[in-house]
Amino acid sequence: MSGKVVLVTGHQLYDEARALLDANGIDIVYSEERIDSAELAAIAAQHRVDGIIVRQGVIDDTVMAASDRLVVLSRHGVGVDLIDLEAATRRGLPVLKATGANASSAAEHTIGLIYALIKDFFALDRSVRQGHWGKHGHIGREIAGLRLGLIGCGAIGSIVARTATRLGMQVQVFDPATAVPDGIGRTSSLDELLTTSEVVSLHCPLTAQNMHMMNADTLWRMPRGAFLINTARGGLVEEDALIAGLQSGHLGGAALDCYAQEPPPQHHPLWQMSNVILTPHIAGAGRSGMKAMAMTSVKNVLDTFAGHPLRREVLANPAVVGGPLVSPAIKFE
Structure with a gap:
């Protein structure tokens, strides 16, 4: 050689x-x-x-x-x-x-983002640092019992599915091409997953055909107050539509590790949103x-x-x- x-x-x-x-x-x-x-x-x-x-x-x-x-x-x-x-x-x-x-690292990052978003960790941290002790004004949410929909169930998605199930989440998957772990539900269509999931997490690669698969149409099929997690590829999400969904209150929050442009431009609207968690495309970088x-x-x-x-x-x-x-x-x- x-x-x-x-x-x-x-x-x-x-x-x-x-x-x-x-x-x-x-x-x-x-x-x-x-x-x-x-x-x-x-x-x-x-x-x-x-x-x-x-x-x-x-x-x-x-x-x-x-x-x-x-x-x-x-x-x-x-x-x-x-x-x-x-x-x-x-x-x-x-x-x-x-x-x-890097499947385990990316899956752990996903679970961490779900926890941080649902439990309001960062918002509560900022509040305490600013001198507010809002113990009696905050009512949190439990992870257990929430319906988690995974788009894609390959190496990363399957670990997320098993881990979330052990945490008590009700996990369902849309992935027509891949076997899902035992005990995990499979939806017959993307629409079924979106309309019945309180948290949606993306675990599919980006192709020319699924560019902006999460857009003004699909994001609005999610239940009001639902959360979006993206540790896959930024191009899967139409960011203007996501911002509109967050600003309108239709979406409860989002946690993103990847973006349409990396790094995102300065003064990007997502940076100003308190119900959004951002990490610099490092989900698999353990x-x-x-x-x-x-x-x-x-x-x-x-x-x-x-x-x-x-x-x-x-x-x-x-x-x-x-x-x-x-x-x-x-x-x-």
């Missing part, structure tokens, strides 16, 4: 993952953060990279065409919405995911999860270099080996 070069689209890689590449004689090239595809293509061409570990940035056909030695795209994570799958398939490039690597993502992304590269068969569970574009290209209206992780 010596003489091969891997581009990491970011400024760092977990120590153990870097050591694994070093041990196999692989040279590593890093890019700056928030770099555009033209700049990535220039780096790929300059170093004639054999593989790309995708941490951030858009990987389009320009990037793929830049190196005549490129044989694999390995995602440092599970979302592949920033990679042109059709272009990769045309070029015979497998796009591999770190499936399940220590164990980050290490697992890095190690899996590197192992996927090494397996490809070694000519090992591609594993279906990590392959985002099965058409590259003769299977159907994964692009249904809602394809769940």
Whole structure:
């Protein structure tokens, strides 16, 4: 394998993952953060990279065409919405995911956001810090008994489902393509889930077909006072419609880890809302999860270099080996 070069689209890689590449004689090239595809293509061409570990940035056909030695795209994570799958398939490039690597971390973050939102933790904290002791004026809500609807029940969603069930929540799932854990209800339609869930949490990848799936129509199907959690992809939610739903009082609150633009622009209306909790797209960034993502992304590269068969569970574009290209209206992780 010596003489091969891997581009990491970011400024760092977990120590153990870097050591694994070093041990196999692989040279590593890093890019700056928030770099555009033209700049990535220039780096790929300059170093004639054999593989790309995708941490951030858009990987389009320009990037793929830049190196005549490129044989694999390995995602440092599970979302592949920033990679042109059709272009990769045309070029015979497998796009591999770190499936399940950060699932526990992302699921724990989701449960934490549900707790913080429903129990008003941040609003109460601000109130106390401002000198208010509103013990007798606040009536809280219980998590147990609330109806939680999950859109998507893959590696992350299934952990959320099991954990929420143990907390006493009534969990139901809309995911036509994936088996759900034992004891978890499945709705026959998205509309059924939205109209019967007091908390809705998103756990599906972003595709061209489900862009803005939570919009002025679908958000208003949720019961008045319902809550929205999004730790998946910002593009799943039409933010103007979400803001309108929150301002009108139709929605009780929202907790977001991802946004239409990252970072969101200064003075974004969501920043001013007391019933919204915001985190900087770090749901899957726990220590164990980050290490697992890095190690899996590197192992996927090494397996490809070694000519090992591609594993279906990590392959985002099965058409590259003769299977159907994964692009249904809602394809769940």
